[in-house]
Amino acid sequence: MSKTFKLSERLRVATVAEKAGQSRAALEVYQSILERFPGNAKAKAGVKRLSGGSVGLTVDAEMDAVAARGPQLNAALGRISGISDPLAMPESVKRAAPVARGAHVPDSLSVSQMMRQAESARAQRNYADALALYRRVLQVEPENEQAIWLLGLVHHQIGESAVAISTLEGRTGGNIGAICTLAHAYREQGRYDEAIAAFESALERAPHDIEARVDLGDLLAAMGRKEDAIANYEAAIELKPEAGLPYLQIAGVKTFQSHEPLVKKMQSVVQTEKTPLTDKAQIHFALGKALGDSGALSESFENYSAANKLMHDMRPFDMAAHRALLTQIKRPFEADGFARLVLPELRNSPVKPVFIVGMPRSGSSLIEQVLDSHSEVHAAGEIGYLSTIMQRAVSEFAQRPVIFDKALLHDIRDAYLGKLQTSTKGARVITDKNLLNFRYLGVVLAAFPEASVINMVRDPMAICWSIYRHHFAGELLSFAYDAKDIAAFFNSYTDIMAFWRKRFPGRIFDLDYDAFTRDPEQGTRHLLDRCGLAFETGCLDFHENRRAANTASMSQVRQRVYQGSSQEWRRYEAYLGDLKVAIGYGQ
Template sequence: MQVTNVVFNSTASPGDKTIIDPPAEERKIIVDLLKEEKVAEATRYSEGLITAYPRSFMLFYSLGMSCLLLDEAEKARVYLKRATKLNPGVADPWRCLGEAYLKLELNADARRCFDQALQLNPDDPASRRGMTQSIIDPADFDVSVETLEKMVTEDPDHPHLLMALGQCFVEQEKYIRSIDALEKAAGLMPEDTSIMAAVGQAYAEFNQPDEALQWFNRVLDHKPPRPQLLSMMANAARTKGEFELALDYANQAIALNPDGAGPKNTLASIHATLGDKKKAIEVIEDVLTQHPDNIEAMIELVITTTVKKDDPAYKALEDAYKIKPENHFAEKQKTRVGFALGKAYGDTNQYAKSIRVLKEVNAKRREFLGFDLENEVRSFELVKHVFDPITPDDCVEANPNDRQMIFILGMPRSGTTLTEQIIASHSQVYGGGELNFMNEETAELMYMFGLQPDVQLKKVAFEHIRRNYLGHIDSLKVGERFITDKMPHNFLRLGYILAAFPEAKVIHLNRDPVAVCLSCFQKLFPARGMGFTFDLRDLGLYYGMYLDLMQFWRDKFPGRILDLDYKTLTEDQEGQTRMLLDYCGLPWEDQCLEFYNTRRGVLTASQIQVRDKMYQGSSDVWKKYRRHLGELLDALDEAGVKYG
């Protein structure tokens, strides 16, 4: 965005005599600040002039652009809407307003703005790109992909269509397809920094921070750093485990926008990832001092601390939850507020209120996803049908020269993060976290089996999966031979793992079923494959299906799975740790007992807990909620699941 040129032009273009801009010397101060990339200072200065010049097109337009650059989309929307009313005959404010609406996920409104911009300036590439992106329906990415794929078939070298398609694939967690589409778009428009940033973000979501940072740095080769880009770079560096670099990027973002909440929230999340809860809270409290109504900071504070009734965030979240959302963006925010409020009620022993709020927000999320448990039932049965005829002859031969994979799996919230943290504290182990590689390599196969369920898997398929999976592992560029993959849902793909990796170690976590289900119900999982967590009855029945599938794998591949009991791990830490390391073929190292001191990025819902010493008794917390969990307990009973 060429800020300074646009501002110069905006003062000369209005023809409306009712528009009154600040005098030339005031305008020059604003423009000079923008030329020096002091966007935050220019914003503050411009805001100070609004009262004196309430009908200044130049002020509202420049403020809107500045807020976009500072990633403050809602403020940008207000200012730019005013600018378009003051002078509807200028194209650029309409385009910028469209970009603000896109950030707010109000794509229908964005489309109207881009249409207006293109009527005024048909050759503007940025407006054309925005119009293409507005095709995406944030409420239904499947339909959006279908529409965009048809358009790409007709016009395969349209960079903006490819960019929009790639961004949809990111939302569907189809990262390889996303990167393919986005990199093709970047090849067609090699100077377009928005596409570069989209490729970087796709790699970041794909848990490939090296590639993400390379693409983000390409953006910096073409334009000055912006707070939003630096925040994305900070998150990528955090994922990579380069915490000092992550902190540096976050602090650079704050220097560019010292009054903004977003970069500071990023800094707080980095401190939380490092387990420095004290610093995380200090940063969050600083945000709330400057922005007492910043919901994201309140949510982080509630998640990070134990809440009391007299805490300001407690009352603020209660008030925020009562507000009726006006759009999809506000609905998503209310969902986050509801989950935080549910935790706050639990912290203050108001268990009935906690479950009531959690039921409300979970039901909304379930409705948004269109989740139907019957689809899961069919998927589980299909997996068993596909693997039922598999014999040892169909499996790949072990190769001791390859990487030694350690798969840690089970239901979400069952202790997989803690187990990985213990093993990854070993000097010979790289903690991979929740890798999506196995899903990437098997999703198309499962789709095919859904259409042709009687097609039989052959050894060549498992060899292909092994080769491609290890290729993804190599892309992580780590030196350790032992690598953990703790994607909990790999229990659905365990047949592929056991057949393709006969030498792999598989650790399955067992924890009290009610503790697991309630913990899932209390967390907002962003992944679209977690729809079963948004209803208590669904959770109970799903848990029964999961146990049944795990028994199927034990019967099919006897002796290949180590079942680890979470409660036993917390009560006999050293004994169970020695057993784990021995099972993995690793020599003893004392540091595995002090897993909470290991400096590595933990990006799951358990990132705070694994920074504390081993805690006993967490599996019994659900009993405080027992009288409010009738639907869950009934479903578990119906599924034949025993619980404590």
Template sequence: MGTKDRQGKALKGGNPAALPLVDAAAMQTALDLAARGKTADAAKMLEDIARRNPANATAPFNLGMLCYKAGSLAEAEKSFRKALARNPEDGETLAYLAGVRLDRGAHAEGLELWEKAKCHPLSARSWVTIGGILRELGDIPHAKECFETALALQPDCIEAFYGISRVRKFTTEELAAMRRIANVRTTDEKIKLEFSLGKAGLDNDEAEEGFRHYAEANRLKKSTRPVDISLYEKYADSLIGLFSQDVVRRLRGRGSVTSSQPVFIVGMMRSGSTLTDQILSSHPDVRSVGEAEYFVKGIPAYTNTEVPGHFRAGAPSITREFIDKLTPDVLDTIGRKYLSLTAPAAQGATRVIDKMLHNFFWVGLIRLALPNAKIIHTTRDPVDTGLSLYTLLFTSHLPWTYDQRDIGRYILSCNRVMDHWKKLFPGAIYEANYERMIADQESETRKLLEFCGLPWNDSCLKFHETKRQVNTASATQVRQPIYKDSVKKWKKYEQYLQPLIKTLEGGE
């Protein structure tokens, strides 16, 4: 899933237009509130300071940073433009406005702003921020340059080391430099340092050290978001029991939405889903909405009494009440809502890819509400999938990815659910297997396109050349031609993966 981590934490304290004492104190209070996570209160104070001090650039800049970190890009842009109008030569403001414009798809303007920003002194964090965005856009060489520049400016910059971990292998010198870092201010920084040290260990054939750091990284991350993996297993079992063949018989063919535009990619993260999305999105008749939470937006929510405590209030799930109230009209509402949400991105495309992998829980409902949609299940050696998950830090809420046994149990639950759907809808779900794609790219690509009802196009073989933003952990890999390094990669580290392997084998 998504791994975007917006570097919007550093707020400014000073600025060209001095503040009155009362507003200087208010600014410090706002900074303190932001540091404690009270962003709404901090934002309100910053808005008031900016309004009272029309020449002050710091307040709107800080407000822009808060919005940027929260993902409110339109509001962030508004604040950064206000700050830039008040201080046109501020490199940091230019850099973050460039980041916002790049994130919002205005690549030409964003790159122009970034070129202007580089003419001014910039913090290491600004270089890291732009490096992360350039990585997602597929500009790996310039992303590397950004992370390396940040490291040159600040040799102990953990964020820069973490950025490097996502675009290339570490050198022995970089591994040694990370070992020497002593000033780690926050748990988040410690987690990123440990993940980076883990990768550096593996990059330099220090597997024992690498997995020692990965173990600590995952322990720390799991402690921030404890998880009860049994709830996922119970929900999988509950879903399988509730969404039965009788439900399918009752509702199959009763809906009226006939669009064949949607293509859903479902399954496990790190199973080749981004590769599959990139191959299909390289076709001129295809658009992709990425990992969009569109399908669930049309689903009515009922309290899940079957698995209490697993779902937040208002979150849809498959429950007895949901099944009992599922009618053709409800199916049509779900289908039409989905198509309305994907329409802006579709731009007249024949097929629109939706790579929200968690939709594997909703395959049965997709088949009933959008019966002409295509469903692709990406699969891969489960130990390679688990290894990849264990060695990555995700920014989205995936708390089960930080323990080998939890990963194994989740994979098994996903497999049980997908096996259930395949029994209910035989022949309707296409398996896109990672290892087969790596072994015979052209043949497997032809099969994939045929399933999706698309004519052959050579661009699909040159997927790594496709220019689009990829906001997943595979953003670097899909910019390269097919390579075989990740097939059976786990064999090299088998001794460090015993909890995962034994869980998958049913031994734990």
């Protein structure tokens, strides 16, 4: 059920999780509280306990500094402060502005103090403070293995995988965390053989490391090596039967038959009291998939419902805040004179962005893989550059009058393209598959006149049901764990897309996933044409693309196009009546 952000309830959930020994889940909840309420003492104390340090280097001081600067901050051009380095910006509109990269760290701090404060800053996603602190540690102790690892990890977390590699190569010192971070960075750079070798090196040193085993399985699955992936997941289960993620990942790549031993094992583990709540939720999702495969639909739906109930209790979605954000983003484009904002002139840029937007589970991974199979295209994945820039912009809109003009759009454009050019791998066309960029299409269409925008269209019930039966990492898609929230989010998406189409007629290409699967060659030709690309037959053989897919759809993009997946929800139609009504399906 949709609900607003209730501080007391979130604190209760965090406390219960922490007392149950579920440190990771508790830390996530405390962090989400601080995103909304940066000064909350209980959440600060929780982060401090769980991350082993103080809550931040300069949080309160920076908040005061932002308030003091007020409207004078770049007011002459109406520009967003710090926008030239968007990934140093905090991810929440409520979080304090971070210190600049390379900022001064007091000499009075000891190495242990700097390490504690850096880890606390990283736990709060205040990456700029963390970078400054780790660099300072390495000035004092150049061979500090922990600082080397965590500096590389932060670079990886903010999307700078190439920098992470240069930081860590030859300097991991046998640290398992550092080796695995290097493996992930290799994967992001498409250096898959090196990534596999790094994970295997980590497992040679720590054969009982569950996370490394699962991560290796994920990479192998993403590369289409299904049996090898399953073998790694099964090894992880043997090591830790109550860990939910290996079961979940197996369910993502395997079709279950009736009476499989693994199903009975999951049913037993999920009832065990010592199994953490997050792991129980993951196992319930896996059981929903396994029982659905074997035709036990009632039991399957019961498990999906149990999984979503657990996740929703841990990560309730603030629908009111989401609607308020959309209202604020639309405002500059509602006035009759909004056309003055559009940048009609094409500014010289070596790359052309293609934005793929829409709802999760709408077929976007297939389209991304098709485009990546073109010789002039690099699929950069679900990158967060634009959303980070826009969160910063929305934050300043709320704090002070900001002139939303061409100067601001030029700044947004320059900041985004500056970051995008670090991900090109020499390609002329770069895809950005951050689906929730649909919220910011007014800015995209005004600031990037040369960009192509692809909006994924699919049967609404197929989308909503697929969302409900999937587990998503992080809190960004927490609307996914309640049918009413899914419906409300879907309706808000269709509403704002109608608004953008009206404001920018002809600029948005609505790609019908089902029509594409019925005639993939015609669909591919039309897609490439809308992206300004010549047809290449290799795009029809996208399933042979060695690129590792990084989404829940990784197994589908290893197959040829197939039809009928949008009808899967009808097997569960008897349980989905309220959802159909909520999205107006068939009306």
